Amino acid sequence: MGELIARTPLDGFEPLTIGDVTLSEVDMGVLTSVAPYKGQTKAIAAALQDAHGMAWPAPGRATGKAEARAIWFGRDMALLAGPVPDPSLAQHAALTDQSDAWTCLHLSGAGAEAILARLVPVDLRGSVFKRGHTVRSLVQHMNGSITRTGPQTFLIMVFRSMARTLVHDVQRAMESVASRG
Amino acid sequence: MRLPCPICGARDHREFYYQGAAVMLDRPEPDAGSDVWDEYLHLRPNVPGAHDELWSHDAGCGAWLRVTRNTVTHEVIGAVLASEVSR
Numbered sequence A: 001m002g003e004l005i006a007r008t009p010l011d012g013f014e015p016l017t018i019g020d021v022t023l024s025e026v027d028m029g030v031l032t033s034v035a036p037y038k039g040q041t042k043a044i045a046a047a048l049q050d051a052h053g054m055a056w057p058a059p060g061r062a063t064g065k066a067e068a069r070a071i072w073f074g075r076d077m078a079l080l081a082g083p084v085p086d087p088s089l090a091q092h093a094a095l096t097d098q099s100d101a102w103t104c105l106h107l108s109g110a111g112a113e114a115i116l117a118r119l120v121p122v123d124l125r126g127s128v129f130k131r132g133h134t135v136r137s138l139v140q141h142m143n144g145s146i147t148r149t150g151p152q153t154f155l156i157m158v159f160r161s162m163a164r165t166l167v168h169d170v171q172r173a174m175e176s177v178a179s180r181g
Numbered sequence B: 001m002r003l004p005c006p007i008c009g010a011r012d013h014r015e016f017y018y019q020g021a022a023v024m025l026d027r028p029e030p031d032a033g034s035d036v037w038d039e040y041l042h043l044r045p046n047v048p049g050a051h052d053e054l055w056s057h058d059a060g061c062g063a064w065l066r067v068t069r070n071t072v073t074h075e076v077i078g079a080v081l082a083s084e085v086s087r
């Protein structure tokens, strides 16, 4: 058997800076969707806290820190990003490995909000969309997940198959915002 | 048009997929008879005014919603999770 080399969705993509904003691929580690079984939301919240030290995210929220986050990912679902899920979680929720399924980008800089305003039909300004807030929405025509991870930093996720399209769309918005000075 | 998702809040209609009249939530019993099934499958009153519809928050939380919308004024009156509609 040949030697297999894992490649990220945008393998070799160098961070792209236009104006004051930088777009870069980020390795989130292991990605696991956690979908609690019926009536098990309280139990999975306790198990997540015990095993990984973070709260079960309410709709529109992300908990944890950079190396280990729980991101609300839709109705009755969270994405555990970073650690290998503790086996105890499987008693209360369906766990599905999604590590290779998502393109993960950071968009960082003072103009990031203006760029996302051209791509996402949700108000992501800092006054209403603060650190630890997340949405499932559209990025142009792609279903995606957007999370504010810092004062001027967003995590953008779309399906892996759309990696190059995501870069294309974000880059065009970055150029457009930068050209306005 | 924006639809008030009970989970996500008010969202642009681009995020949603439209299924049709919410009558689909009232599925008849299997032995209800051909007249009842005929009506369920094919007959829609098309009344002007408040209208219950099914929308999927496809690009958002993924939930099915029953949205009440005025077909004359296009006012969106409200939305509930389809799973919480009592039958």
Ligand SMILES: [Zn+2]
Pocket: B005, B006, B007, B008, B009, B057, B060, B061, B062, B063
């Ligand atoms: Zn929703």
